[in-house]
Amino acid sequence: MGLATDREKTAHLLRRFGLGASVEELDFYSEGGYARAVDRLLGESAEEAPLPDAARFVGANGRLNPPDAVAWWVVRLLGTRRVLREKLTVFWHNHFATSVVKVGAAPLMVAQIETLRRLALGPFEDLLLALSRDPAMVVWLDNAQNVKGKPNENFAREVMELFTIGIGHYNEEDVREAARAFTGWSLRRIPGGPLGVSAEFLYRRAAHDDGEKTVLGTKGDLGGEDVIRLLCQRPETSRRLVRKFFAWFVRPNPDDATVERFAKAYRESGLNTLALVRAVVLSPEFLSPQAERAVVKSPVDFVIPTLRQLGVGERLAQSLPPEGQLPRRLLLPALAAGQAMRAMGMALLAPPDVSGWEGGPAWISSATMAERIRWASTLFGSGGGGRPGLRYPAESLLEAEATPSAVAARLFEVFDAPADPETLSLATQAAATKKGSGTNAMAEAASQVLFASPAFQYA
Structure with missing residues (x-):
């Protein structure tokens, strides 16, 4: 254990703040040392791939259905070269957890994800304000029903409890008064358009409560923008965000002193998320042995990197026609993922509730481990679990004879697996049992062992 070289540090950086890395991507980012790798990643120096917009995923009924919207996002996850921005989009999707199951209209979810992506690395206050006015969020937390004389407290409660300061730092009177401040924040649905339907934020002046309010000790004729500003100024907000950020990107359970140090820097930057990312990735905490392979991979971190490391994402982006509806056969990797x-x-687009996914060890159960192992059959075999097999040509990974040991060793390299002689030996033995059935059968067997190994569950 220990990140001894710049290449090892860069691989660690891309596991956490990227979407994994192929050998070629690692070569690109690590040239010139770790500091240069950080500059390349944060500066988004890679030219973006030509990725299709959501309108090209519209179904035969002329509407964008939820599975189509998921496919649109997965294609971006697979094909983007702006990996930091996309990884932060996933993080914010969990933080502002909104589900298409209640929202109903997939185009509203696409618009929300595009907002998260656009503002992912900027000031948190800008992001929070945009999400507070986001039509999908308005539906999700019932703010269209929040009107003068009959306030709905759902959004006001969650913006404090989950999005900013957290439980213990506000009281019920703060919730009631904040709800009054958000009265009139609604939406207008727009039928038609390239996605079948859309919506925009609508401030209903007649539904807004203009009376005096007191929120977190501040008194006045407060509106929603005022409440958001107050919440972002509270030190509890920066601490809560930093603690959550560490759990996703560094290691679980940071001590209070570490949280306060980064929270102070975050506040001094104006809650600029890009500044927080830079401070974290250049810190001793991020590069410490305690942080290496210390975060349990989410399903996004498990599935998307394997496809990108095999080059599937880049080929998918290049194979899509420049215009028109996208043939389903070309989208099979995205659909399977x-x-x-x-x-x-x-x-994706359907977190379990407003608190998002629990994450960490909760990702692992007997059922989800079976699915992680089955992913090997999707990549190299005939599929499983109702999914078609992609039958990736494993022989294309090899430069010499496809022996069991060569297949296993190459897969460990391609998938950025931890150096574990025992697991490599077991993977080689598994591949040997399939030697007479072809390279793909050997790759499937070896990958099943790798994907089942405890160490591979950590990024």
């Missing part, structure tokens, strides 16, 4: 992540417990 979306189905697999759902089976592993992470249905």
Whole structure:
């Protein structure tokens, strides 16, 4: 254990703040040392791939259905070269957990994800304000029903409890008064358009309560923007965000002193998320042995990197026609990935509730481990779990004879697996049992052992 070289540090960086890395991507980012790798990643120096917009995923009924919207996002996850921005989009999707199951209209979810992506690395206050006015969020937390004389407290409660300061730092009177401040924040649905339907934020002036309010000790004719500003100024918000950030990207359970140090820097930057990322990735805490392979992989971190490391994402982006509806056969990798992540417990666009996914060790159960192992059959075999097999040509990974040891060793390299002689030996033995059945059968067997190994569950 220990990140001794710049290449090892860069691989660690891309496991956490990227979407994994192929050998070629690691070569690109690590050239010139770790500090240069950080600059490349945070500066988004890679030219973005030509990725299709959501309108090209519209179904035969002329509407964008939820599975189509998931496929649209998975194609971006597979093909993007702006991996930091996309990884932060996933993080914020969990933080502002909103589900298409209640929202109903997939185009509203696409618009929300695009907002998260656009503002992912900027000031948190800008992101929070945009999400507070986001039509999907308005539906999700019932703010369209929040009107003068009959306030609905759902959004006001969650913006404090989950999005900012957290339980213990506000009282019920704060919730009631904040709800009054958000009265009139509604939406207007727009039928038609390229996605079948859309919506926009609508401030209903007649539904807003103009009376005096007191929120967190501040008194006045407060509106929603005022409440958001107050919440972002509270030190509890920066601490809560940093603690959650550490759990996702560094290691679980940071001590209070560490949280306060990064929270102070975050506040001094104006809650600029890019500044927080830079402070974290250059810190001793991030590069310490305690942080290496210390975060349990989410289904996104398990599935998406394996496809990208095999080059599937880049080829998918290049194979899509420049215009028109997208043939389903070209989207099979994205569809399979979306189905697999759902089976592993992470249905994109449909988090379980407003608190998002629990994450960490909760990703692992007997059922989800079976799905992680089955992913090997999706990659190299005939599939399983109702998913078609992609039958990736494993022989293309090899430069010499496809022996069991060569197949296993190459897969460990491609998938950025921890150096574990015992697991490699078991994977080689598994491949040997399939030697007479072809390279793909050997790759499937070896990958099953790797995907089942405890160490591979950690990024």
